[in-house]
Amino acid sequence: MFTERFRSHHDAEHGLEVLLGKPKGHVQRLLSMKPWSAVEAKLRNPPSGKARGIYIHVPHCDTLCRFCNLNRKERKGADMDAYTGYIIKEINAYGAYPYIREQAFNAVYFGGGTPTVLSTAQLSRILEALHEHIPLAEDCEITVESTQHNLGTEKAAALAAKGVNRFSIGIQTFSDRGRKVLGRTYSGEKALEDLCALRTAFKGTLGIDIIYSYPDQSIEELARDGEICVSSGVDSVSFYSLMIHQGSALAASIDRGETRFVRDIQWDRERHHRFYTGLVESGFTLLELSKLVRPGKDAYQYIHIQYEKGDLLPIGSGAGGRIGGLPIYSMAPGRRFVSSGNEAYDRYYRLLGELQFGLYDPVRLARFLGPAVEKGISEKIQELSGLGYLVPIPQSSAWSLSPDGVFWGNNIAVEVLKAAIAAKQGALANV
Ligand code: SF4
Known part of the structure; x- marks a missing residue:
């Protein structure tokens, strides 16, 4: 049914924007710009009562990985004390508003870049400012992303003492050859040694990122990565098929013919299925399309807030x-x-966010757009089930994704959105 794979939630978001005929993100932003006073007006009013989080971005990295085009830059020469001061100033400023003070926050996420390029002392100051100025729920999930070389066990223990209860570590692969292709520091052996040390020392939630389908990745390399995910005792694994982003060093190397990269759907699919089924057979379950968790070990509250x-x-x-x-x-x-935001569009984005979790229940999904779309969603689910992408869950009105369904998960989400939009338009036309 599908010929080109949407590899990420962002690809699916773009698919949704096309369906809605919505201007591209940056155009949309320019068309609907509001003054900061509009936010301040919200900040002076009571909160909505919905779950809420904080995202803290540190765009610096020690070195830039060859595949990466995230919002990051080399740390070289940056004044990290000044950056720490800027973050603390923002925390203090937000903390003065009633909207912030009157409801506890459920998740804090330090992303990047590499937040742990900040020293233990700098991160501790930020965490202290958070505890002082922002009400955090008792079970607030506080995540810090890191590369391995920026996070030793001592630093992890110091941050845990300040409330960090979840680390997300970018590893990508334990294969020496793969690490070289992706531009990661360390050997695979050292990456494994440090991961095991961190797992032993840190009692909170530990997740890692793995990339599959990188240039010339063998099934043996992939299988070993999967086995280590299971044996190392990590709580969750985010797994991504390598995306080649224009502007990255890897894309340039492929364009120049220095790196060979031949990948078709079957090759990608074989690696996806091998990795996915290996972890599922070892007790992991799907939390979202690119994340497998040990049951009950990683609630990942932050992503729920983001998708909702x-x-x-x-x-x-x-x-x-x-x-x-x-x-x-x-x-x-x-x-x-x-x-300015757009509540009508947001409903579709919330539906897309819900579909990331891989559970297809027409009644539940219809609640984002109203009961009139339930039939259209239901018929699309039946069709996708007939194609082997969805499997009915016994004694339930819901379907889960087959391994093929997970592989095509973002395409399937866009198909369901397409059916929902058509049903919604049909219902409006009949009013
Ligand atoms: S993958 Fe992570 S560590 Fe590597 S350049 Fe991108 S943000 Fe930095």
């Missing part, structure tokens, strides 16, 4: 978030883009 379009305070240069329904992009001290 809940409030996320954006802090730091390059942080995106939203307050009271207004999307905000923080660029630098004193420079932020605010757009």
Whole structure:
């Protein structure tokens, strides 16, 4: 049914934007810009009562990985003390508003870049400011992303003492050859040794990122990565098929013919299935399309807030978030883009977010757009089930994804959205 794979949630979001005829993100932002005073008006009012989080962005990395085009830059020469001060100033400023103080936050996420390029002392100061100025729920999930070389067991223990209870470590592969292709520091052996040390020392939630389908990846390399995910005792694994982003060093190397990269759907699918089924057979379950968890070990509250379009305070240069329904992009001290938001579009994005979790229940899915779309969604689910992508869950009105369904998960989500939009339009036309 599908010929080109949407590899990420962002690909599916783009598919949705096309379906809605919506202007591209940056055009949309420019068309609907609002002054910061619109956010301040929200901040002076009571909170909505919905789950809420904080996203803190640290765009610096020691070295840039060859495949990466995230919002990051080399740390070289950056004044990290000044950056720490900027983040703390933003935390303090937000903390003064009633909207912030009157409801506890459920998740804090330090992303990047590599947040742990900040020293233990710098990160501790930020965490202290958070505890002092922002009400955090008792079970607040506090995640820090890191590369391995920026996070030893001592630093992890010091951050855990300040409330960090979840680490997300970018490993990508334990294969020496693969690490070289992807531009990772360390050997695979050292990566494994450090991961095991961290697992032993840190009692909170530990997740890692793995990339599959990188140039010339053998099934043996892939199988070994899967076995280590199981044996190392990590709680969750985010697994991504390598994306070649224009502008990355790897894309340039492929273009110049220095790196050979031949990948077709079957080759990618074989690697996906091998990795996915290996972990599922070892007790992992699907949390979202690109994340497998040991049951009960990683709630990942942050992603729920993000997909539900809940409030996320954006802090730091390059942080995106939203307050009271207004999307905000923080660029630098004193420079932020605010757009007006669109409740009608948000319903479709929330439906797309729900579909990331891989559970297809027409009644539940219809609640985002109203009962009139339930039949259209239900018929599409039946069709996708007939094609082997969805499997009915016994004694339930819901379907789960087959391994092929997980592989095509973002394409399937867009198909269901297409059916929902058609049903919604049909219902409106009949009014
Ligand atoms: S993958 Fe992570 S560590 Fe590597 S350049 Fe990108 S943000 Fe930095």
